[in-house]
Amino acid sequence: MTDHSIDMSIHPEVTAFPDDATNTISYVVHDPGSDACAVIDSVMDLDYAAGRISHEGADRIIAHIRAHGLRLDWIIETHVHADHLSAAPYLQDALGGRIGIGERIREVQDTFGRIFNEGTAFQRDGSQFDALFADGDVYHVGTMPVLAMATPGHTPACMTHVMGDAAFVGDTLFMPDGGSARADFPGGDAGVLYDSIQRVLALPDRMRLFMCHDYGPNGREIRWETTVAEERAHNIHVGGGRSREEFIRFRTERDATLPVPRLILPSLQVNMRAGEMPVDGEGRPMLKVPVNGL
Template sequence: MPALVQPFFHAPTSTVSYAVYDRPGGIAAVIDSVLDFDAAAGRTGTGSADAIAAFLAEHGLTLDWILETHIHADHLSAAPYLQRRLGGRIGIGAGVTQVQEHFGKIFNDPLSFRPQGQPFDRLFADGETFAVGTLQSRVLHTPGHTRDSVSYLIDDAVFVGDTLFMPDGGTARCDFPGGSAAELFGSIRRLLALPEGTRLFVCHDYAPGGRVHAWETTVAEQRRANIHVRDGVDEAAYVALRTARDRTLPMPALIIPAVQVNAAAGRLPPPDSNGVVYLRVPVNVL
């Protein structure tokens, strides 16, 4: 039986989280979970994560892995909340240490941004394998959007993070620290060298043209129709297109809280002496 996949769409950030499992009553991984966050009010919520937990309970699933494809800049991770409720190990690509080091300097906060990869439970190297129950899984380092970006190949399904969008959405931006359009092109060609029937699951969908939201595609569909990197588009053309487009994009609305929280595996900073948690805002830096 191929990997069973249940998506969860988070409308405020256009993020898609996934529960991946081998069988009902079996073992599951959760990929790119979301902690609800009202930036104007400074309030968090767990409704999105609770929906994932309810699905796992309904299907009798044991949570083994809570996986991040990279340090997200557009939403906060619910990984520690899910871990407290259901157990499991929090994993991310080994390149996270570079991201932690960079943003630790920007936020002047070495305790939250620990360059050794803490407090993640597992740092995955390129090509490393692991199991989700009976499903064999492999980590593919796919940098370009960020230095720590990885894709998870679980059976016949690949969870590509922000590397690719649906074919009519193209590809992710490359103007974050450590980003590289040339590297992203190479990462995408690596993914598109997989068998044509391989299922690809994206982390975001912005529904271009007002279509219905979608998140599952295939290698064959991407090679034929991706507006940025379909077959026939070479690296130079892609880099020129991606670089020009990135110059027009605004900063993600939640990048300041998201990077602080996600670099600490989704953990909020410790409370001050008054019991209140505070996030830092670097002024005139980003």
């Protein structure tokens, strides 16, 4: 894959912030040409049983940005996550920046707006976000161009963000021994996911790939960085030339055995609102549990 907005000579500094409770990895990405940075896939802490939120993880990110004298330009969501709640508004209140996601968020909002019976008050036009990216859009973190590349399949709105020699793939791929994400959520599609993975694997061999999740397969320590070359050669779900038909069959059979993510109900309600909590008729934060809705 060649694209004028991909510049492998740019080597952004990437600092990872793993969240043990959700196996999520958030990132601060520093443009080497300025004091600007972006945050990728932040996490808000949730005690689901107690119905309490907190921001310890986001506070660590804020402290890092302040300690290094950085300016937060962008708060990026690679997709509407089903396994953790976004801390985007909390980060924005503390540090500024714009919140961005793929333009197909509208489809996700429409689907889950119906599932959660949100009514007409819930806007399904993506207006909760500051920017909606189309496939091929280029934006900037300081002086660094960023390519927004549509990689749907896990969800319709999934995007990979390419910053110099680093690409943030969301849930499109896992580490080589982790394979790929499920494709059975509403709007997901195993064949589309395979095609998206091929787009990622067409990036330059030495492109650094950063995962949104890692589950430590077979008891290994948590890892989050690999390369295109390593994924193409060794990914257990798509590496070594596995065909589209083989992948669809494997992914469909595997997804049928997977449990529903523990935090899917609160995550979807919050994340389709760009990290804001839904409220009841009196303005109090309130989450719904649609019975037999998923």
